[in-house]
Amino acid sequence: MSEQTRDDVRLSRTRTVTVDGVTLSKGSRVRLRPTRSADIFDLALSGRTAEVDGVEEDFEGNTHVAVVLEGDPGRDFGSSGQIGHRFFFAPEELEPAEPPADGGPARTRILVAGIGNVFMADDGFGPAVAAALGGVSLPGTVHVADFGIRGMDLAYRLLDGYDVALLVDAAPRGLAPGTLSVIEPDVTEGDVAPEAHAMDPVKVLALARHLGEGPLPRILVVGCEPMVRMNGDEPDVVVGLSPPVKAAVDEAVRLVESLVGELLRGEEVNPR
Template sequence: MTGFWTRMAGRGPAEVVIAGVPVGPGSRVRLRPRAQADVFDLVLDGRVAVVESVEQDDEGAFHLAVTLDDDPGRDLGEARLPGHRFFYSCEEIEPLGEQDGRPAPARVLVAGIGNVFLGDDGFGVEVARHLAGQAGVPGMEVVDFGIRGMDLAYALQRDYAGVVFVDAAPRGLAPGTLTVLDPELPDGAEAQASVETHGMDPVRVLRLARQLGRLPARVRIVCCEPASVEEEPFELSAPVRAMVGEAAGLVKSLVMEMIAESATPDARDPAPTVR
């Protein structure tokens, strides 16, 4: 095994070109793990790192060994000790170039949630689909999470400036009424938040995200009053469907507000408290 690592250490060019920018030892980069990365990589998403070496595996693929720019134990990574040195493919690296470590542009996640088999409960999913077919707001990322609460909690570990949930929620109003909520996350008796694998409770998702280590500073929920959440028909009711376009416009406005707020440190909202 020692011979293998010795052989690997001697492989690879002095630098590679990523997005037209030469990247090699000493280059500052931003980490962008691929969509199917593990939880640990998600925590590192958006972090600034320094390239230590460019290495090539036996199949000819290039990998960059990096250490985190703000890691107090960075010297351990430079000494090739585990836990402080990470490997990423060229596709997972964003050269900083002239930006050289400036904060990354703000990103806001729009999460469409709900069960499409329960009538109007699929409102959030339909709004996400509507937004995906339109010209987006720079920095806005739209994802149809459906009832995948666990996936959403892990997605919130990325460096989002904010998140907008889109959901159907009965509040005793006329069907189709839109409401924007600032979630108040209550204290819980249980020590650990739990999320069903195939369930979606926004409050539980937010609490789990907090326990995993990160929760966006800005959280809004765009709710639509449902007319029916029965198993049939498998479609939105007329008053709810009529509000899909308006809800999409409202979501875009909220996203633009969040991105503008994130650019002004004094205007930042505190992250919701989850105990």
């Protein structure tokens, strides 16, 4: 039987498990085939496609695979925020959703994160692009999420095993309003004290670097030159993008699609 919570599971972690000759690890896609009971969760989840979030072991040495359903917005909050969205299955209740790679290159996992405040005019560019990408068919290893001003959530999400993170944001660089750029920031700089309800990308990256035990994913920023800039001290909110920034949303969607394609093909992607 699949379960949403299991207090005795998260005691030790393994990295992989082999099912039908295929090695599954964090990020692998699987189909759910619950067999141990026929409760309401099993009936609802049977046949669904999910992504492995972790492979864990309980006190008795039994292996359990934690998964998050594909398309579930709860995955946007990372493991720390997936209560009620993570399900545990025995390995025999899963089947790989894709054939073995036959020794080919590992599948690149990409996070596309829209960031910004929708109540501060052009600062809402990132969320607007994330919403537009919701109507685009992207490969299963590419995850799109609107993080808004949830800097802490994004910091933890950057630790979830992605190879590349594309941050979509308003980025003033002195260019014509609506101009798009691809920037590769220095992730070795910045302090680790982001505000709980603010989104300073430099501080978010610094916090993620501080929290994690390994390297961060490669970070690329798809930035748009704003026309209307606000600092948050204004007496009124401004909802909606300026005309040139709004017009750049569709172009940004195409740019993200192009970058994703290049990254998945293993091509060199340089700032531009």
